[in-house]
Amino acid sequence: MADLREMGRRASKEKQLLQRMPAEEKNRALCLAAERLEDRSEEILCANDRDMEKARQNGMSQGLQDRLKLTRERIGAMAEGLCQIAELPDCIGEIMEAFERPNGLKIEKVRVPMGVIGIIYEARPNVTADAFGLCFKTGNAVILKGGSDALESNKAVVKVIRDALQECGISGDVIQLIEDTDRKVTVEFMKLKEYVDLLIPRGSAGLIQSVIENSTIPVIETGTGNCHVYVDKDADLDMAVEIIYNAKTQRIGVCNACESLVIHRDVRDSLLPRLKKSLDVRRVELRGDERVREILTDIAAATEEDYGREYLDYILSLKTVDTAEEAIDHINRYNTKHSECIVTKNVETAEKFLNEVDAACVYWNASTRFTDGFEFGFGAEIGISTQKLHARGPMGLKELTSYKYLVRGTGQVRT
């Protein structure tokens, strides 16, 4: 804990300077960090090799090994990411509102950094550079706790970035990495409220749950997506098949992929055979309710548990409903408030669905896969928030900021 507090103190010390740092200075540092990541990629790859060697010895799954593995190309992508962040506009100092009170007080609401942001993530070394870039651009110091399987890679990436910052005359303490892999230290980090203003977990549902249960620091919950597509009785069925195919199979391991279909009984007979043919191409396993299985006789039954699951796999559950209301109720019961879609030509039904489904992003005739900071045009993304406090849906740079009120008077006192 003593070490953690020392890290917190160091990060806090940089807050004031970071808050006033001119955009050009931040952008120059981001670009130099990008350049140095490429210059020193050999060093990073060597460190990554050590992580990979240990991962193989420990029998890490192929999927996780793939996320841990760095290549010259992937380091290039990390560098490119930092350059892109440098090109985005700086929102710090923006006057969000300005008003004058009858007593003459002039009040300005000004955008400021959060201060110190903590990021807890899994064994994905690319998150290290990405999280630094987003936090630094918005004037925040960052303390990182990455998955212990990626420790050597993360240490190497952080060292290169810190050196680059120092080349620019900026303290390396604006990015710090917790190197202690003891789980107790991670839990203590979640309670470092005196120094850390915001904690963002990025990773599996288990990681996020642990942060929510243990943290005394304000948290933004990201990630879990049990997303639905509802095919209404008035749907264009060609469009429905295309949207479902895209939302389910374009990338299966992501939070905005479709996990469950809700189908109006009137389109059941014509939709299901075409849909099955389309999804068979990617060998998607279907699990349906009784009415679905009257048409698709050889698929498994969907249980209650299926409706609540984020498969992150080539599996899709199907539910038949009698009305759009029933579809909305079903979705509001099982969803994780992430992304939901209706396919219909009926404006009224669409507007009802848009308004009544409780989710960060509700789509009418478009794939749920668009829930993404880049697809929304934010130019960056730290994650997808599934909570309602502070930020909802794709989080870009502005979502890493707070505000303060500046009040200018001429001696006013309260009576």
Added chain:
Amino acid sequence: MADLREMGRRASKEKQLLQRMPAEEKNRALCLAAERLEDRSEEILCANDRDMEKARQNGMSQGLQDRLKLTRERIGAMAEGLCQIAELPDCIGEIMEAFERPNGLKIEKVRVPMGVIGIIYEARPNVTADAFGLCFKTGNAVILKGGSDALESNKAVVKVIRDALQECGISGDVIQLIEDTDRKVTVEFMKLKEYVDLLIPRGSAGLIQSVIENSTIPVIETGTGNCHVYVDKDADLDMAVEIIYNAKTQRIGVCNACESLVIHRDVRDSLLPRLKKSLDVRRVELRGDERVREILTDIAAATEEDYGREYLDYILSLKTVDTAEEAIDHINRYNTKHSECIVTKNVETAEKFLNEVDAACVYWNASTRFTDGFEFGFGAEIGISTQKLHARGPMGLKELTSYKYLVRGTGQVRT
């Protein structure tokens, strides 16, 4: 826990209806609730008598008894509060942003209610009506846990409001009161994450600390204010004395009262005698550092602990500094990020202070007592946030809302 979950389920059930409830319907219900509070004040006063009787038997302090006590006049003020909330504009449904992407997707960011809000507070029955009014106006269901010493009063107020809602054809479940006074139940309430979207503690530092430590629901931290006034070398000393007198003595038990002074050495000799004369009128006890005590020889020494304390009393600590920078550092070290003030005629020093002091509200030549939703013109206030996530400073109606993205397409899929 079973009962709490049932309350959560009931509140959730009302969310959808509440979200779409027209402004007029909400306002009519608020006005009728106000009317019924006055009509049935006898019933509420009887219940309050039972609480007061128990409080006296338990030896409750006079100060707490005063906050618990209801009178016909105080019930009138509660009713008047609800009427005022009814008159405020409805922000639900407001389109906060609208943009179109190159692929033709039309994205709207729309203001929506949080959903279900939990409020945990102390034995102040007026908070019951107030919290209901603010949550209901913003389309939120509310679950209240008030101090157990006010249980009978709260039950009576909630009953009157529920009856009024039912008169309007609205389910009483939009306001529910936890009647179980077992502390364990309160802690379980803080973990009712499945049903409660936001938890707001209102009350003492101890209450807030307990919520932060136990809650798995997102929390907005409110309240604690160790506020400073810094008198710069270029200050108008008459103005300084007036602002300090106001910020310290206008109301002592509030979070935006001044608790500590920071004084530039150059104004020490001329300011301190005048200041003491002014504060002596209200018998304010001064505690100073060594340099202050060279001038005010009969006051006590200020310790480190003094600088960190929110007295909420007629006590004021004083610290001498050599520069404005030193004042800023001192304040950033000891403050609770609530409200801070500089008195100076020097624009440059003022702007430096405004930008570099880390607090929700930073004042130039005005009393810290203005940090208040009504004084800011919000027309309402649920509390003063001292955290940086979601809301900072005075929280009005908008701070009780979230948003969602509505995305309208024509069959777009992601490539």
